[in-house]
Amino acid sequence: MGEPPNSNDADPVSRTLRIDFHVHSRLGSADSGTTPEQLVDAAIRCGLDGVVVAEHYRVWAEGEAERFSTASFTVFPGAEVTTDLGHVIVVGMKEYPRHRRLEDLAIEARDAGAILVLAHPFRGLFDVGLPEAGNTIHPRLRRIIEAGQVHAIEVENNGCTDSENHAARSLAALAAHVPVAGSDAHVPAGIGRSWTSIPASAATPDSRWLAGAVRGLYERTPWHRGSR
16 A cells, blocks of 8 residues: 555654554464464565554464564554454454444543554445445444544455455545555465555554554544544
8 A cells, every 4th residue: 555665774753664454363363374473474575564463353462472573573463353333453452352342342442542443344345235336335334434433444455356445445535534454364475465554653663552653643634633
């Protein structure tokens, strides 16, 4: 997503980080056979500075993330939660969230200083009759946006069709939410096919830093300034 930055020999304030915002491993996702070693090797080989490991049923412990991070590469523990209104990626929580209702999850994340990313919002919706053209917003998505329950929208996901990703980009622009990109990789070969450029502001970034960076981008848009 975007042009590759010139990157990591610059000072931490001026450089940007290339982060795949959505990957899985065997440590917390039953549908992935990727080991942590394979995940990190694949990510570094394709030039990433970090990955958000959005596991399905657990959050990596800080010690696990630190073990597989390096001076120039960061594993950001996260979670992909199936809520009543769709899949949401949580970044910035030390434990897997307790709540499945998005309204309750948003409160839990806020209290923990975490952020929520609406994952692949249009996946499968065109298969059930949502028009691919025009300004139609599915009622479920309209409810999420109007409630202000998420900070970012996944606009590029390699498990989605071009039409689904295009609709997600349009939704993020319409709603003035932070656009992020992730591969949704469950195997090493998929890692890094989509990534997000995030301005770096810390020499040793972690998940709480990443959550704060995304929240800061969200709050700087005129619609949301002061709302979080």
